Amino acid sequence: MTESMPIIEARNKLTSLPERFAGEPEPGAVAVTRRGEPVLAILPWELYESIVETLDVLGDEALMATLRQGIREIAAGKGIPWEQAKRKLRR
Numbered sequence: 001m002t003e004s005m006p007i008i009e010a011r012n013k014l015t016s017l018p019e020r021f022a023g024e025p026e027p028g029a030v031a032v033t034r035r036g037e038p039v040l041a042i043l044p045w046e047l048y049e050s051i052v053e054t055l056d057v058l059g060d061e062a063l064m065a066t067l068r069q070g071i072r073e074i075a076a077g078k079g080i081p082w083e084q085a086k087r088k089l090r091r
Contacts (some may be wrong), residue, residue, distance in 0.1 A: 004031045012040065015043060 005013070010032045016040040021028065032040035057063055073079065080088075 002029045002031055004033050004038070005031050007034050007039070010040075014042075018044075 010030065017030065019042040027044045029041050029043035029047065031038040032042060057067075
């Protein structure tokens with residue numbers, strides 16, 4: 001959930017936002033506005049890291065090619081059950 005908040009209000013509430021984010025079941029963000037237009041985003045660190053990691057994966061052509069190939073293989077029924085994969089990994 002993204003909430004809009006004027007920059008003045010965000011400044012006053014900045015120190016309480018971590019606790020507020022921690023109490024939410026889904027990580028949210030705050031769109032900080034100036035004159036009604038969004039100028040900043042405040043989001044939990046974990047959400048920021050996941051976005052950066054996703055962008056890294058999407059920007060890696062080789063990794064994306066491998067991911068696409070894996071998706072095609074699963075769609076073609078070439079996957080193996082998770083328990084079997086774990087046993088192979090333990091060897």
